[in-house]
Amino acid sequence: MRIHDVVLNEEREAIKNFLKTFDLTYEEDIDDTIMVTENGRIIATASTSHNIIKCIAIASDYQGQNMTSLLMTEIIKRLANKGINHYFVYTLDEQVPLFKSLGLRPIVQTMTLALLEGGGSIQSALNQLKEDHAIDNTKKAAVVINANPLTLGHLHLIETAQKNHQHLLVFVVSEDRSVFPFKARINIVKKACKKYPNATVLPSLDYLVSYATFPKYFLQKEAMIREEHAMVDVLTFKNYYMKTFNIVKRYVGEEPISAMTNMYNETMKKYLNQNLIIIPRKYLDGMIISASTVRKHLKNDQQSEAYKYLPQATIDFLESKEGHDAIRALKKRDTRH
């Protein structure tokens, strides 16, 4: 039996075919893959995409022989080598006991899948965050934004929420996969929120992930993937963020154009009920304000068009050297984010 890294294209093709026999797809955002072979035959594989462990499969005649322990040990060592000590596994519900026995902790479970973590615990991470920002136990409202980049629409949401509550928490998605780096995104939000003394800007940490990062390889239908992603995200928010910070209302913008985000809002409504407040989106000259429209304009060199939708803090950033770099990166990308 040999364990080795998948480096050659033909090896990767072999892994793809191996996964196919389990109805699993090899995801495009994978950085590293390992495989276990015996007499030249692939018997097991696992992959990572940044801090997410995915595409784990074991040949049926090798199941029940602790192959998962072997794969996980190897993967954890490789992650540590890259400086990653906090990692996640999304898996089917029935596999939870197996991963629990390997020292991973379940975060949330839906009817279909579960999210587990290793090397950290969501509760202690949130307690730490609360302590670092000296947040008290009074009732609060919250918004979660990616702010890629921050628009007047986001600010409208923040302004409405802070007007109705004594204290507002603004979570900025920490995941660094957007065109605008996390540091830039949160700094812009902090600057723009200075005028609201009752708003605290916080990183969302690694727990609220975008749809792009959410593993899809073991779920077959697009609609189901969407719903599962929304459920995991909403349950994590409800069970941990709302409890830890005493959040009583979450504000979101309505989604009149994107059916996908609208479905996300529907799922949120189902789980948060009266704790969710959907506010109408802000329009400018009959056009809805959205970060994706802004990115489209920036991409097409229509700076002044984009600026119409942006607060001063975002414009200042775009005018800086870092801002120029971000726009250049944006022009090279062809994905939605």
Next chain:
Amino acid sequence: MKSIVVGSLESSDCLITISPHHTLEIVIESPVYQSFGKQIESVIQNILNAFSLTHVKVYCQDKGALDYTIEARLITAIERFKEAENES
């Protein structure tokens, strides 16, 4: 500095991750935590004391390892950790 990982997740073994930290922190995940959590912690604490380590996080994913297995894994981890510290 990177973390050092030693051991495995095989039955009767443990996987130990040691990383630099602002205080001393020991985190244990074990299927026998109820019965042996305290004991595992004291085994780890004793070794850390012997090496005078006060600013590390030790994360132990235990799979029912005996005390001397944990000791051996931890000592190896500490030695590699110190080596890496000297290199950087």
